[in-house]
Amino acid sequence: MPIRSCYNLPVKVCELGEFGLIDLLAGAVAESGGRASGQRVVLGIGDDAAAWKGEAHLELATTDTLVEGVHFTQDIGWYELGWKSLAANLSDIAAMGGVARYALVSLALPDHTEVDQVVDMYRGMARLAQEFEVAIVGGDTVSSPVVVINIAVMGSAVASQAILRRSAARSGDLVAVTGYLGSAAGGLEVLRRGLHLDYETGFFLRQAHFLPRPRLAEGQALVGRGVRAAIDISDGLVADLGQIAKASQVGARLWVDKVPLHPLLKQAFKEEALGLALSGGEDYELLFTAPEPVIAEVEGALSCPVTVVGDIIEGKAGQVELLDARGRSFPWQGRGWEHFAPA
Amino acid sequence: MPIRSCYNLPVKVCELGEFGLIDLLAGAVAESGGRASGQRVVLGIGDDAAAWKGEAHLELATTDTLVEGVHFTQDIGWYELGWKSLAANLSDIAAMGGVARYALVSLALPDHTEVDQVVDMYRGMARLAQEFEVAIVGGDTVSSPVVVINIAVMGSAVASQAILRRSAARSGDLVAVTGYLGSAAGGLEVLRRGLHLDYETGFFLRQAHFLPRPRLAEGQALVGRGVRAAIDISDGLVADLGQIAKASQVGARLWVDKVPLHPLLKQAFKEEALGLALSGGEDYELLFTAPEPVIAEVEGALSCPVTVVGDIIEGKAGQVELLDARGRSFPWQGRGWEHFAPA
Numbered sequence: 001m002p003i004r005s006c007y008n009l010p011v012k013v014c015e016l017g018e019f020g021l022i023d024l025l026a027g028a029v030a031e032s033g034g035r036a037s038g039q040r041v042v043l044g045i046g047d048d049a050a051a052w053k054g055e056a057h058l059e060l061a062t063t064d065t066l067v068e069g070v071h072f073t074q075d076i077g078w079y080e081l082g083w084k085s086l087a088a089n090l091s092d093i094a095a096m097g098g099v100a101r102y103a104l105v106s107l108a109l110p111d112h113t114e115v116d117q118v119v120d121m122y123r124g125m126a127r128l129a130q131e132f133e134v135a136i137v138g139g140d141t142v143s144s145p146v147v148v149i150n151i152a153v154m155g156s157a158v159a160s161q162a163i164l165r166r167s168a169a170r171s172g173d174l175v176a177v178t179g180y181l182g183s184a185a186g187g188l189e190v191l192r193r194g195l196h197l198d199y200e201t202g203f204f205l206r207q208a209h210f211l212p213r214p215r216l217a218e219g220q221a222l223v224g225r226g227v228r229a230a231i232d233i234s235d236g237l238v239a240d241l242g243q244i245a246k247a248s249q250v251g252a253r254l255w256v257d258k259v260p261l262h263p264l265l266k267q268a269f270k271e272e273a274l275g276l277a278l279s280g281g282e283d284y285e286l287l288f289t290a291p292e293p294v295i296a297e298v299e300g301a302l303s304c305p306v307t308v309v310g311d312i313i314e315g316k317a318g319q320v321e322l323l324d325a326r327g328r329s330f331p332w333q334g335r336g337w338e339h340f341a342p343a
Numbered sequence: 344m345p346i347r348s349c350y351n352l353p354v355k356v357c358e359l360g361e362f363g364l365i366d367l368l369a370g371a372v373a374e375s376g377g378r379a380s381g382q383r384v385v386l387g388i389g390d391d392a393a394a395w396k397g398e399a400h401l402e403l404a405t406t407d408t409l410v411e412g413v414h415f416t417q418d419i420g421w422y423e424l425g426w427k428s429l430a431a432n433l434s435d436i437a438a439m440g441g442v443a444r445y446a447l448v449s450l451a452l453p454d455h456t457e458v459d460q461v462v463d464m465y466r467g468m469a470r471l472a473q474e475f476e477v478a479i480v481g482g483d484t485v486s487s488p489v490v491v492i493n494i495a496v497m498g499s500a501v502a503s504q505a506i507l508r509r510s511a512a513r514s515g516d517l518v519a520v521t522g523y524l525g526s527a528a529g530g531l532e533v534l535r536r537g538l539h540l541d542y543e544t545g546f547f548l549r550q551a552h553f554l555p556r557p558r559l560a561e562g563q564a565l566v567g568r569g570v571r572a573a574i575d576i577s578d579g580l581v582a583d584l585g586q587i588a589k590a591s592q593v594g595a596r597l598w599v600d601k602v603p604l605h606p607l608l609k610q611a612f613k614e615e616a617l618g619l620a621l622s623g624g625e626d627y628e629l630l631f632t633a634p635e636p637v638i639a640e641v642e643g644a645l646s647c648p649v650t651v652v653g654d655i656i657e658g659k660a661g662q663v664e665l666l667d668a669r670g671r672s673f674p675w676q677g678r679g680w681e682h683f684a685p686a
Binding site for chain 1: 393394397398400401402403404405406407409410413414439445451480481482483486487488489491495497499500506
């Protein structure tokens with residue numbers, strides 16, 4: 001039920017105050033966590049810090065910040081904004097092959113923000129948190145001229161203590177990705193250009209852009225089957241492959257004709273689809289490298305598509321070479337997303 | 344040495360780019376952590392998430408956000424801004440009686456921010472981190488119309504698994520504070536009013552405002568001596584005592600003549616000093632409650648002043664009654680800091 005003032009007007013956060021807002025949001029996330037993480041929480045929202053029973057495992061932590069006008073615009077609904085903010089962080093834990101357990105949510109909000117909107121955002125977050133058994137245990141709420149959402153997620157490695165690193169790619173490894181690429185960027189283009197597509201296509205692309213699903217189970221399956229190098233595709237396939245190659249001090253080749261494109265993306269964007277896949281960010285699929293026998297085993301073990309898209313070679317650290325179906329150099333000027341990018 | 348372009352102009356973050364900036368900042372924090380936390384770090388800045396060897400203790404996590412124009416203005420230097428941002432988080436861990444271990448730092452910065460300024464901010468942070476053996480293990484750097492700094496700090500309870508909670512105050516407890524109150528608010532007033540004070544006073548008050556020292560050792564000493572209820576004074580004495588009383592479902596009495604004021608604050612602000620202590624925030628001292636024998640033991644054990652300023656009573660949950668030296672109600676309309684506060 002929307003939160004209304006006695007005049008039936010939407011209530012603004014400046015009317016409720018910081019502490020009233022915190023009480024309200026604590027209620028909205030009470031259902032997050034599920035059994036696995038929830039039962040270990042000793043102190044959630046409302047004290048100076050959150051507290052939970054530790055494990056002797058390898059601990060993981062990651063954080064992401066989303067700024068209004070930079071990472072999102074008014075086009076996105078508040079529910080989707082909450083979902084997507086948390087999904088970006090869970091995806092970072094997925095890229096480590098870890099289990100996500102606890103989240104801190106910090107909101108910087110203009111005074112005129114409607115309380116209903118904030119609650120909707122928390123609902124989106126709590127829905128995803130519940131699905132992946134992540135407990136939202138605390139955070140911070142401050143006023144600000146623009147909306148800034150920061151989430152920190154803590155987790156742990158699976159029992160073996162093994163994790164997926166960006167720096168573990170080795171010459172001779174194959175490069176593979178989960179799922180399909182470019183769909184999130186396609187969804188963004190649909191909005192930007194105001195494209196009218198058939199219902200199924202529009203729904204699929206918007207879903208990919210607004211409600212991405214982090215590949216946590218897949219990351220854990222990868223680490224369990226011996227994969228050691230991975231990154232999540234948040235800045236674009238070429239850029240993120242470059243990150244792995246740079247961190248591992250190797251080069252990489254990308255076979256562009258192998259890049260997996262969803263049929264609905266190809267149908268909607270034709271020749272543009274490949275470009276969206278190469279440099280479009282926010283797919284939150286996993287990119288990983290491993291020797292061929294490991295990749296073969298992984299292909300059968302994951303419930304999502306796994307596609308080999310290239311290989312790792314000796315070469316200039318961080319350099320990604322794009323090749324077409326005949327092995328010729330594929331001309332490509334696109335790049336991934338970088339903040340403060342020099343013109 | 345300042346970072347300059349080939350024309351000897353300050354370099355802006357938009358010239359360096361996100362990844363260049365991250366590399367630079369990774370260098371600036373390389374010295375943080377010290378032995379205790381540093382040796383347990385498995386992955387620091389540069390992967391999808393930070394990783395460290397966990398402990399079977401109770402884990403703690405907290406986060407704080409500072410927004411330009413709301414929490415700070417251009418008056419503060421970048422070094423001090425970095426220090427203070429981290430100090431606020433460490434203080435939250437101190438208020439749990441815990442040990443701070445790892446920090447994630449998220450920066451949202453306008454494109455025109457000078458790289459030197461960002462490096463200075465990191466130096467301030469790294470200096471404090473080093474002193475308290477906190478390892479800065481990761482973060483996020485994004486562009487934004489205003490500066491927003493978010494820090495998340497992870498730590499753990501000392502071996503006993505005991506922590507200080509807001510909800511553990513009991514009727515009959517005495518209320519005590521560490522150090523002196525109002526000095527940080529005094530420093531802010533010096534700036535706001537452009538006051539000219541003697542060197543010693545000006546230095547002391549500015550230091551209190553810009554470079555607060557979190558009471559980590561003191562928090563650990565409190566928990567070790569049986570204290571169970573505490574909060575750090577970030578919103579003001581009256582407001583934060585109210586928070587403890589609310590969380591513990593009790594009332595509290597505050598004896599205003601007992602509130603510890605530093606001689607230099609009194610000298611500079613005369614009758615105004617008490618008001619600064621009652622409602623001025625950001626002192627980052629600890630406020631705690633315990634039965635009288637526990638307080639007596641604590642007084643001898645801490646290296647900083649400990650002052651009993653009130654007691655906990657049955658009564659309306661969260662209500663704080665202010666009493667003067669003769670036990671009469673002390674009229675006080677001031678309040679602590681609350682974001683989105685209703686007018």
